[in-house]
Amino acid sequence: MSLGSVPLKYRIQIDRQQCMQCMRCVDNCSYGVFREEDDGNILIDSRKCTACHRCISMCPRDAINLSERPVDYRSHPLWTPEAREDVINQSRSGRIVLAGMGNAKDYPIIYDRLVLDACQVTNPSIDPLREPMELRTYLGQKPSKLDIRKQENGDFELNTKLSPNLELQTPIMIGHMSYGAISLNAQLSLAKAAAKTGTYMGTGEGGLHKDIYPYQDNMIVQVASGRFGVDINYLERGAAIEIKIGQGAKPGIGGHLPGEKVCTDVSCTRMIPAGSDAISPAPHHDIYSIEDLAQLVRGLKEATEWKKPVFVKIAAVHNVAAVAAGIARSSADAVVIDGFRGGTGASPKVFRDNVGIPIEAAVASVDQKLNDQGIRNKVSVIASGGIRNSADIAKSIALGADAVYIGTAALISMGCRVCGNCYRGLCPWGIATQREDLVSRLDPEVESEHVANLINSWTLELSELMGAAGINSIESLRGNRSRLRGYMLDEGTLDVLQVKPVGA
Amino acid sequence: MEPVRIDAKGLHYTPLNQQIRKAVSEGATDIIVDNVLGQRFIADGLKGEVTIRINGVPGGDLGMFMNGPTCIVKGNCDHAPGNTMDSGKLVIHGSAGDAVAHSMRGGKVFVRDDIGYRGGIHMKEYGEGHKPILIIGDNACSFLGEYIAGGVIIALGRSGKVFGGRGVGSGIHGGEIILRGELKERQLGVGAKITEFTEEDLEKIRPYIEEFCEYFGIDPEKYLDTKYTKIVAASSRPFAGKYVWE
Ligand code: SF4
Numbered sequence: 055m056s057l058g059s060v061p062l063k064y065r066i067q068i069d070r071q072q073c074m075q076c077m078r079c080v081d082n083c084s085y086g087v088f089r090e091e092d093d094g095n096i097l098i099d100s101r102k103c104t105a106c107h108r109c110i111s112m113c114p115r116d117a118i119n120l121s122e123r124p125v126d127y128r129s130h131p132l133w134t135p136e137a138r139e140d141v142i143n144q145s146r147s148g149r150i151v152l153a154g155m156g157n158a159k160d161y162p163i164i165y166d167r168l169v170l171d172a173c174q175v176t177n178p179s180i181d182p183l184r185e186p187m188e189l190r191t192y193l194g195q196k197p198s199k200l201d202i203r204k205q206e207n208g209d210f211e212l213n214t215k216l217s218p219n220l221e222l223q224t225p226i227m228i229g230h231m232s233y234g235a236i237s238l239n240a241q242l243s244l245a246k247a248a249a250k251t252g253t254y255m256g257t258g259e260g261g262l263h264k265d266i267y268p269y270q271d272n273m274i275v276q277v278a279s280g281r282f283g284v285d286i287n288y289l290e291r292g293a294a295i296e297i298k299i300g301q302g303a304k305p306g307i308g309g310h311l312p313g314e315k316v317c318t319d320v321s322c323t324r325m326i327p328a329g330s331d332a333i334s335p336a337p338h339h340d341i342y343s344i345e346d347l348a349q350l351v352r353g354l355k356e357a358t359e360w361k362k363p364v365f366v367k368i369a370a371v372h373n374v375a376a377v378a379a380g381i382a383r384s385s386a387d388a389v390v391i392d393g394f395r396g397g398t399g400a401s402p403k404v405f406r407d408n409v410g411i412p413i414e415a416a417v418a419s420v421d422q423k424l425n426d427q428g429i430r431n432k433v434s435v436i437a438s439g440g441i442r443n444s445a446d447i448a449k450s451i452a453l454g455a456d457a458v459y460i461g462t463a464a465l466i467s468m469g470c471r472v473c474g475n476c477y478r479g480l481c482p483w484g485i486a487t488q489r490e491d492l493v494s495r496l497d498p499e500v501e502s503e504h505v506a507n508l509i510n511s512w513t514l515e516l517s518e519l520m521g522a523a524g525i526n527s528i529e530s531l532r533g534n535r536s537r538l539r540g541y542m543l544d545e546g547t548l549d550v551l552q553v554k555p556v557g558a
Numbered sequence: 559m560e561p562v563r564i565d566a567k568g569l570h571y572t573p574l575n576q577q578i579r580k581a582v583s584e585g586a587t588d589i590i591v592d593n594v595l596g597q598r599f600i601a602d603g604l605k606g607e608v609t610i611r612i613n614g615v616p617g618g619d620l621g622m623f624m625n626g627p628t629c630i631v632k633g634n635c636d637h638a639p640g641n642t643m644d645s646g647k648l649v650i651h652g653s654a655g656d657a658v659a660h661s662m663r664g665g666k667v668f669v670r671d672d673i674g675y676r677g678g679i680h681m682k683e684y685g686e687g688h689k690p691i692l693i694i695g696d697n698a699c700s701f702l703g704e705y706i707a708g709g710v711i712i713a714l715g716r717s718g719k720v721f722g723g724r725g726v727g728s729g730i731h732g733g734e735i736i737l738r739g740e741l742k743e744r745q746l747g748v749g750a751k752i753t754e755f756t757e758e759d760l761e762k763i764r765p766y767i768e769e770f771c772e773y774f775g776i777d778p779e780k781y782l783d784t785k786y787t788k789i790v791a792a793s794s795r796p797f798a799g800k801y802v803w804e
C-alpha cells in the first residue's frame with residue numbers, strides 16, 4: 055500500500071523487573087494489546103492501544119507504563135500530525151471518520167475564564183454547615199402569577215392550575231445515554247445513582263429495559279425521530295418525556311446504532327428488528343416547524359393525560375436563543391441545550407470538532423432572550439455538554455440554567471477513561487459495550503455508589519460556593535450574572551454572556 | 559351494552575378524549591363520536607378492546623400511541639393517523655394526510671383512498687406479533703416507506719393511476735413496500751431495490767387485502783393476482799460502509 059500506515063499513538067511498556075507474569079493485562083485488554091507467548095513472556099502490540107487504562111488499573115505491580123508517542127513528522131503549524139493522519143485515513147478508506155467522546159479541539163473553555171464571586175466584610179457569607187441551603191430544583195412551567203383566594207373558613211385556596219414539575223434534590227441530572235450505546239449494567243448503575251441522590255437520568259433513545267423499571271420514577275424517557283422503544287407504556291413509566299431534536303456532539307445529524315450492537319435484548323427494548331441498523335435520522339419526519347413540534351409535545355401530553363412534563367433537547371447552535379424561544383411557546387416544559395463539548399459514543403469527527411457553539415454562550419443567550427420576551431417562566435433551561443465539575447455547574451446556573459445534565463463525568467466516575475473508542479463496542483470498562491464478558495466487569499452496586507458520590511460531592515461543593523457568595527437558595531443563583539466576572543474574555547463574548555469583566 | 563354516543567361539536571380534543579377514556583373505563587366496547595371536526599389526537603395513548611366510530615374529519619395524529627382499540631372513520635383524516643401506534647386498527651373511509659402510520663410498531667391502518675407524503679415512515683417490526691400493516695386503497699405521494707425497518711405497506715392503486723411518487727423506501731432497512739403496477743428504478747430511494755413479487759408473496763398479503771376489501775365493500779378478486787411490484791431493502795445495514803475509525 056503506497057500510503058503506508060500512520061504511526062502508533064500510544065506506547066505501552068512493561069517494567070519487566072516488576073512484572074510477575076500474572077497475565078491480568080492479557081485478560082483485561084479487549085483490544086488485544088497484550089499476548090502471552092509460549093515462554094510465558096508478554097508480547098506487546100502498542101498499535102492496538104486506545105489508552106483506556108484498563109491494564110494499568112488492573113496490574114497488581116504497577117508495572118505498565120503508557121505514554122503518548124509523539125511522532126516525528128516534520129513540524130508544521132498548519133499541517134498538524136492529526137490533520138495529516140486524517141487525510142491519510144480518509145485517502146485509504148473514502149469514508150467518514152468516526153470519533154467519540156467530546157470535541158477534541160483546543161477551543162478556549164469559557165467556564166475557565168469565568169470566575170465566581172464570594173462575600174467579604176461588607177456582606178456576610180452563609181455557612182452551609184449551620185444554615186439550610188436550598189438546592190431543591192423544580193423543572194417545568196411556572197405560572198406568571200398565582201391566584202390565591204381566602205375562603206370563608208380562613209383557609210387559603212390556590213386557584214391557579216399548576217403544570218406538572220419534576221422535583222430534583224440537586225440541580226444535577228444524568229444525561230441521556232441509551233441502552234445499546236452503553237451496557238445495561240452501566241445504565242443500571244446510573245439509574246440506581248439517580249434514585250439514591252433524588253435526581254433523574256435520561257434513557258436516551260434506546261427504550262426502557264425491564265430491569266430499569268424499578269427506577270422508572272427517576273427516568274426521563276426520550277423520544278427521538280426513530281421512536282425507538284416508544285409506546286404508551288414507556289411514556290407512562292417515565293417521570294418526564296424528552297423529545298430529542300439534536301445533541302451537542304453532532305448537531306444536525308441523527309443517531310445510528312450499528313446492527314452488530316442490536317442483540318435480541320436491545321432489539322426488544324428498542325422495538326426494532328434484531329441485527330439491523332437502528333437509524334434515527336436528524337429530522338423528525340412529523341416536525342418541520344415549531345407548530346409541528348408543538349403538535350408532538352401536545353400529542354405526548356395528551357397520551358399521558360397532561361401529567362408529565364415534556365422536555366425538548368436541542369444542540370447549541372447559532373440561532374439557539376430564537377429556537378429556544380419557539381420551544382418555550384410549544385407547550386414544552388423545559389428546553390435542554392447541549393453544547394458543542396458534549397460527548398457521545400460515536401460522532402463524525404468533523405461534526406464533533408466543528409459544529410455548534412459553547413454551552414456557556416448558548417445558555418446565557420437563551421436565558422436572556424426568554425427574559426426579554428417575558429416568557430422565562432414558561433420553560434426551564436437545562437444545560438449540558440462538557441460539564442466537568444461543580445464550578446461549571448454553578449457558572450451554568452449563574453448564566454441562566456435551572457439544572458444541568460452530566461454525561462461523560464458520570465461515565466468517568468464508573469471507570470471510563472475517555473479513550474474515545476466507544477463506537478467499537480469493546481469498552482474494557484463494560485460501559486460502551488454489549489459483550490457479556492466485558493459488561494460483567496461493571497458491578498452496578500459498586501458503580502452506582504461512585505456515581506452517587508460524585509453527585510453528592512458536587513452538590514456539597516455547590517452549597518459551599520453558594521454560601522460563599524451569600525446565597526442560600528439555588529433560585530437566587532439562577533441567571534445571577536452579577537456573581538460572575540469574565541477573565542481574559544473578549545468584549546463580544548462578555549456581551550453575549552452579559553457578564554462584566556474582572557475588576558468591574 | 560348500547561354504544562356510547564359522544565357529540566364532539568365544539569369540543570376541544572382533551573375533553574373529548576377524557577369522555578372517550580371515561581367510557582372505556584366504564585366498560586364501553588362501542589363508542590360513536592359524532593360531529594368530529596379537526597380534533598387532533600383522538601384515542602391518543604388509548605388502551606383496550608373498544609371500537610370507536612368517528613363521524614367527521616379527525617385532525618392530526620389520530621390513534622397516536624394507541625394500544626388495542628379500533629377506530630373507524632367515516633370521513634377523511636388529517637396527517638399521521640397511527641403515529642407510533644402499538645396495536646389496534648384504523649379504518650379510514652376516505653383519504654389521509656402526510657406521515658400516515660409514522661413509526662407504527664404493530665396493528666393495521668386501512669385507508670380507502672389516497673395518502674400524502676412519507677406514508678409508513680419508520681415503520682418497524684420486532685419480536686413476535688409486532689408487525690405493522692398499512693394498506694392504501696389508491697395511491698400515495700413520494701417518500702413512501704422511508705426508513706422502514708419492518709412491516710408491510712401495500713398500495714392497491716384502485717383508480718388505476720400510475721404511481722408517480724419518488725424516493726420510495728429511502729433508507730429502507732427492513733419490511734416490504736408492495737405497489738400495484740410498475741415502478742421505475744428512478745422512483746426508488748437510496749437503499750431500496752425492486753424484487754420479484756411471487757405467488758408466495760401474494761399468499762402472504764392475501765389476508766390483508768381481503769380484510770381491506772371487507773371493510774370498504776370491495777370485491778377483492780381484482781387485487782388477488784401478481785401484478786404488484788415489491789420493494790425491499792438492498793441491505794439491513796445501509797450505513798455499514800460509511801464510516802472509518804479515528
Ligand atoms: S498485569 Fe502487570 S504484573 Fe500482571 S502480567 Fe501484566 S504487566 Fe505483568
Ligand code: SF4
Pocket residue numbers: 106154155465469470471472473474475476477480481482483485486
Ligand atoms: S466508555 Fe469505554 S470506550 Fe468509551 S471512552 Fe469510556 S472507556 Fe473508552
